[in-house]
Amino acid sequence: MTVKDTIYAQPHEAVGEFQFDESVVAVFPDMIQRSVPGYQTILTGIGELTAQYAQPDSQLYDLGCSLGAASLTMRRKALTGCRIIAVDTSQPMIDRAREHIEGFHSDIPVTLQCEDMTETVIENASVVVINFTLQFIEPEARQLLVNRIYQGLRPGGILILSEKIHFNSEPMQQTIEHLHLQFKRANGYSELEIGQKRASLENVLISDTEATHLDRMKQAGFEHANIWFQAYNFASFLAIK
Incomplete structure (x- = not known):
């Protein structure tokens, strides 16, 4: 059963920086579905792209x-002989992810590693996924990771x-932000919840423009x-070597 996200439903005397702790882990599926437009479509696309590009006896990251x-x-679409390496800095996330993954039988092994992705060794890879996570890494470390x-x-x-992006055009930025806010309101988030979460993410989630991402890949x-x-302001990029 999905637990409803009510983390910011009550007033906080001081809104601390957003962290992927136990409280977030408990409500994460609900939080991301109600906050990220197109999230399920992106997951479906990741599966289809894995089916198309995963290579025999390679590693998928x-x-x-x-979670x-x-x-x-990826595991549902990967070839026999592939291995998935899943990485997160949050131990509570890794612990819950292990429960989810062990709940489904598959011949594709998944190794869970609690570490900073900027320190993960990438080798013999055919598919690498970063799903709404690069935006939480220090901007100066992003090019080295890519x-x-x-x-x-x-x-x-x-x-x-996949990343939240921003726009250089201020009218466009304001318009797209408004659409995203309406998306969250339609999904039941109050003005208090929206405001407090925005404050918690202010110095934690640092987005880039589409051009910055494409230039980094180039x-x-x-x-x-x-x-x-x-x-809206959520995009998923595909880069082919």
């Missing part, structure tokens, strides 16, 4: 795996990167990269 939703999607992913991918391998060596799905 889920960097910032949270393992992308790992489970570089290492490119270097660890086999020829023909892919990076799937610098890493990817010749083919573009957005394959977008809903």
Whole structure:
């Protein structure tokens, strides 16, 4: 049973920085479904792209795996002989992800690692997924991570990167932000919840523009990269080595 996200439903005397702790883990499925437009479509797409690009006897990476939703999607579509490595810095997330993953039988092994994805060794990879996690990494560390992913991918391998993005045009930014706020309101979040969560994420989630993401991939060596799905200010990129 999905637990409803009520973390910010009551006034907080001081809103601390957002953390992926036990309280967030308990309500995470509800939180992300009600906050991220197109999330389920992205998961479905990750599965289909895995079916298309996963190579025999290769490794598939889920960097910032949270509860393992992308790992489970990849595992359903991966080839026998592939191995999934799921990484997250939050031990509560890893613990709950293990429960979710062990609840489904598969011949595709999943290794869960509690570590900083910027320190994860990427090798013999055919699919790497970063699903709404790069935005929580220090901006100066992002290019180095994408570089290492490119270097660890086999020829023909892919990076799937999903992120909240922002726009250089202020009228466009305000309009898209309004649409996203209406999405959250329609999903039952109050003005108090929206405001307190925004405050908690202010210095934690640092977004980039579409152009910044594409330039970063180009610098890493990817010749083919573009957005394959977008809903408001949430986009998923595909880069092919």
